[in-house]
Amino acid sequence: MKMKAVIFWMMVGWLVVVATVGGQEVAVDELTGLKMAPGWELVRNNCVTCHSAKQFLQQKGTRETWRSVIKWMQGRAGLWPLEAKVEEEILNYLEANHGPGKEFRRAPIPANLMPVNPYASAARKEAEEKEKKGEIQRVKP
Numbered sequence: 001m002k003m004k005a006v007i008f009w010m011m012v013g014w015l016v017v018v019a020t021v022g023g024q025e026v027a028v029d030e031l032t033g034l035k036m037a038p039g040w041e042l043v044r045n046n047c048v049t050c051h052s053a054k055q056f057l058q059q060k061g062t063r064e065t066w067r068s069v070i071k072w073m074q075g076r077a078g079l080w081p082l083e084a085k086v087e088e089e090i091l092n093y094l095e096a097n098h099g100p101g102k103e104f105r106r107a108p109i110p111a112n113l114m115p116v117n118p119y120a121s122a123a124r125k126e127a128e129e130k131e132k133k134g135e136i137q138r139v140k141p
């Protein structure tokens with residue numbers, strides 16, 4: 001009996017080590033679908049009240065994008081004011097787990113590969129003319 005207990009606790013210990021050292025995999029909360037990474041409880045408490053976490057699980061954004069989403073929701077959607085520290089921790093979570101990543105957007109298509117734009121405004125045509133003459137420079141994206 002004692003031996004079994006020893007083996008049991010050794011296995012538990014091994015599992016804990018595997019879970020913490022083994023990989024970057026983070027457990028997912030079954031109820032909300034949120035990754036249980038640092039700060040996830042704050043996100044659950046503040047962000048999964050009015051809509052489900054699906055509202056943002058698929059979204060990616062920089063810290064500033066997320067900040068603006070929060071501001072927008074506070075102004076238009078009834079999100080309550082957040083303590084500065086809480087907001088920062090929520091942003092840390094969103095930035096770390098829903099950041100832009102490498103494949104956020106493709107690079108813009110170079111202008112010389114774009115078709116002629118029949119709807120180009122007079123202002124744009126004028127700017128393109130000036131650019132050709134070297135009077136102004138295109139701002140690189």
Ligand code: HEC
Nearest residue numbers: 046047048049050055056059069070073077078079080090
């Ligand atoms: C008081 C209610 C409320 C809370 C709390 C709330 N939201 Fe929202 N949120 C809304 C509403 C309302 C919308 C708009 C839904 C719609 O009609 O698309 C929305 C929309 C969104 C969107 C979609 C914005 C877009 O570009 O379409 C995201 C992302 C989002 N919320 C994330 C969050 C996060 C992150 C939190 C936690 C900081 C949060 N929400 C907390 C009410 C709330």
